[in-house]
Amino acid sequence: MFNSFGQTIGMALIFLIVLFVVVTVAKSIQVVPQSRALVVERLGKFQSVLYAGLHVLVPFLDRIASKVDLREQVQSFPPQPVITADNVVVSIDSVIYYQVNDPRSATYEIANYIQAIEQLTVTTLRNVIGSMDLEQTLTSRDQINSQLRGVLDEATGRWGIRVNRVELKAIDPPPSIQNAMEQQLRAERDKRAAILTAEGVRQSQILKSEGDKQSQILRAEGAAQAAVTKARGESEAIQTVFNAIHAGKPTPDLLSYQYLQMLPRIAEGEASKVWVVPTELTAALDAVAKGFSGGGTDGESGPAKPTMPPNPVRHSSQAPIVDTRPKGPSVLDEPTQAHPSEKLKDLIEPIEDVELPPEENEK
Numbered sequence: 001m002f003n004s005f006g007q008t009i010g011m012a013l014i015f016l017i018v019l020f021v022v023v024t025v026a027k028s029i030q031v032v033p034q035s036r037a038l039v040v041e042r043l044g045k046f047q048s049v050l051y052a053g054l055h056v057l058v059p060f061l062d063r064i065a066s067k068v069d070l071r072e073q074v075q076s077f078p079p080q081p082v083i084t085a086d087n088v089v090v091s092i093d094s095v096i097y098y099q100v101n102d103p104r105s106a107t108y109e110i111a112n113y114i115q116a117i118e119q120l121t122v123t124t125l126r127n128v129i130g131s132m133d134l135e136q137t138l139t140s141r142d143q144i145n146s147q148l149r150g151v152l153d154e155a156t157g158r159w160g161i162r163v164n165r166v167e168l169k170a171i172d173p174p175p176s177i178q179n180a181m182e183q184q185l186r187a188e189r190d191k192r193a194a195i196l197t198a199e200g201v202r203q204s205q206i207l208k209s210e211g212d213k214q215s216q217i218l219r220a221e222g223a224a225q226a227a228v229t230k231a232r233g234e235s236e237a238i239q240t241v242f243n244a245i246h247a248g249k250p251t252p253d254l255l256s257y258q259y260l261q262m263l264p265r266i267a268e269g270e271a272s273k274v275w276v277v278p279t280e281l282t283a284a285l286d287a288v289a290k291g292f293s294g295g296g297t298d299g300e301s302g303p304a305k306p307t308m309p310p311n312p313v314r315h316s317s318q319a320p321i322v323d324t325r326p327k328g329p330s331v332l333d334e335p336t337q338a339h340p341s342e343k344l345k346d347l348i349e350p351i352e353d354v355e356l357p358p359e360e361n362e363k
Contacts, residue, residue, distance in 0.1 A: 039107045078093060
């Protein structure tokens with residue numbers, strides 16, 4: 001009986017010893033994951049830092065003081081009220097990206113590095129924003145981020161922490177300031193719209209003026225070309241008529257007759273006219289009269305000479321000017337005050353009724 005009881009106690013002790021050994025070996029063997037670190041203390045003193053891999057600790061002497069994550073981490077901080085240089089209270093919330101590069105310093109140099117980074121970020125942010133006005137605060141985010149990163153990186157360097165990036169998520173001014181900013185923005189947009197409209201009207205007017213100018217220039221060039229072409233045609237026509245006249249060799253009698261036929265056309269119209277009568281008019285009329293009489297003398301028989309009106313024009317070296325206006329005497333003035341064209345027609349009709357000699361007709 002006593003032997004069985006002793007055997008049971010021995011088996012229990014053996015089992016406890018085996019269990020103790022197994023537990024001790026299991027606790028002494030540590031497998032560290034990737035991007036993790038273990039700070040090991042031996043008898044309360046820093047011993048070593050264990051990185052990724054399999055490690056064996058001394059049982060009952062070594063212990064794990066802390067586990068540190070070596071990956072880059074993100075920490076967002078709640079909004080903080082900050083006063084700008086122009087005494088405007090704005091609410092700013094920020095976010096930082098940091099990474100632990102020295103697990104020993106992060107464990108023994110600072111008790112809670114997350115809280116320390118938060119408080120340091122808030123104080124640094126207030127110092128930076130306090131030197132800027134509201135407009136600079138809203139438009140200088142890159143400058144604020146760089147200043148915050150420089151201060152935080154310098155302060156956290158001895159903690160074994162590196163601040164990679166600092167960002168401001170939002171800068172919220174008071175509602176009254178937001179309303180004023182919206183009104184200012186609306187006014188600026190209206191101003192730009194008015195300026196753009198005015199510029200558009202100005203450009204359209206300039207383009208329209210340029211178009212009118214070009215069209216006028218083109219019309220003027222067309223008119224000039226047309227005038228040149230017309231003048232060239234008239235010149236050619238005159239040259240052709242001149243050549244034809246000289247080729248036909250007209251006699252003075254024919255020229256005088258044509259001149260008398262044109263006088264009624266010249267006298268037509270109500271406007272006052274000034275006639276320039278050449279000094280050779282009397283000689284031309286005498287030639288016509290001789291042509292009608294057959295070229296004979298006063299004693300020879302022949303058709304009666306047409307009665308010609310007296311020539312009031314005095315012969316001189318220059319051609320006199322006869323004015324047909326009522327204020328002066330004219331060769332066509334008569335007591336009946338008939339129209340000058342009718343007077344000329346009366347003068348020419350007796351001449352037209354006279355038959356020319358056969359030899360003059362042939363000419």
